[in-house]
Amino acid sequence: MSIELVAYGAFFLTMALTYAIMCLGLNVQWGQTGLFNVGIAGFVAIGAYVSALLTTPDAAGRFGGFGLPIVAGWLGAALAAGLVAFLIGALTIRLRADYLAIATFGVAVAVQLCALNLELVTGGPFGIGFVPRPFASLAGDPLAFSLANLGVLVLVVLALYLALERLLRSPWGRVLRAIREDETAALALGKSATRFRLQAFAIGGAIMGLAGAAQAHFIGFIAPDNYMPMLTFQVWAMLIVGGSGNNRGAILGAILVWGIWAGSAGAIASLFPPGEQARAASLQIVMIGVGLCAILLLRPRGILGEVKTVSRHIGRLARSAGKPVSEP
Known part of the structure; x- marks a missing residue:
């Protein structure tokens, strides 16, 4: 196997994992809470632009050029997208x-138009x-560069997955699913549906902003056309393909669909003339779309459907209830 092929495979997985982060954010909003957000592109764009403005060393006649570390840009992107999501959620x-x-959807279009016109x-x-x-x-060594970037994304996705799984099994996660159902x-x-929905919407938006920042830094260039509907x-x-409500399904679906998308682009383009x-x-x-319909016909809940999660105390309480009660 050639070095170029391995480097491309690492780059492919890196891009797929940036989409996996977006899916994890959407899974908090839709999979766990039932919030129908079709403005994902807007939150991703906010994260990408905020991180780029914070970390680029030279603004070249525009606002920005702060030259901060990439980690600071990613944190700023997540905070900015989360704050915007909170403010939008408070209204909607x-x-x-x-x-x-x-x-x-209107928010996403507004963000894209702002990116296009606020030169x-x-x-x-x-x-x-x-x-x-x-x-x-490491840019001079394509293999080492690609593998290093992939390693960073693997760590980020793993940390998000473990954190979200813990939230999923916490009382907070159970309240979200109770509100959804x-x-x-x-x-x-006595649970405030509005408050919990707003929290989930803000957290999901922050995760999408982080994904936008990560993708921007791995590509090295951002433009309004990157954040179309x-x-x-x-x-x-x-x-949907991976399995709504399942964090592992979100990651699997991102890798699978991105593979289909990236793999089919060249094959389909070769069937048409350049114009x-x-x-x-x-x-x-x-x-x-056809592939999505086929998967839903075969697996209506996605490849990895949602796994019902209950309190970790249920088993202990059931065992306690089954014990004979001593007479006084």
Whole structure:
């Protein structure tokens, strides 16, 4: 196996894991809480631009150029996206289903238009280049560079997965699922559905912002065209294929769908002449849609469906209840 092939495989997995982070954020919002967010591209864009502004060493006539470490940029991206999600959620979180979807879609379009027109901040249609890349000193060795970047993403995804799994099994996670399944019953138990939904929306938005920052730094360039509504479609397809409500399914779906997307691009493009690449892109979307329908027919809950989680104290309480009670 050639070094170039291994390096490409590492780069492919690195990109797939950035989408896996987005899926984990969407899984908090939709899979656990039932919040229909179709503005994923907006939160990803916020994270990407904030991190780029904080870390690029030279602003070249625009705002930014603070030259901060990449870690600081990632943390700033997550905080900024989480704050925006919190503010948006405070206004829209009481909306239901399709109404919330319309509101979040509008937010994504507004963010994309701001990125396109605020040239003094975002660089406008030309975007921001020379975004610092992790382990830039290894750029002369493609294999080492790709493997190092992959290692960083593996650690980030693993840390997020473990943290979200712990939240999933905590009382907080059980309240989210209770609100998703039967809000009236949750309200009867004294739980504030609005407060918990807002928390989940903000956490999911922060994770999406982190994904945008990670992707921006591994690519090294961002532009408004990177954050079109198609990005939202991709992430939703990944979560549905992998299994909504299951963090492992979110990661698996991201890798699988990104593999299909990246692998089919070249094959489909070769079927059309150079002037008809738009038709090739449309056919690629159709193929992904057909594949999504086929998977849902075979596995309606996704490849890895949601696993019902109950309190870790249930077993102990049941055993205690089964013991004979001593007479006084």
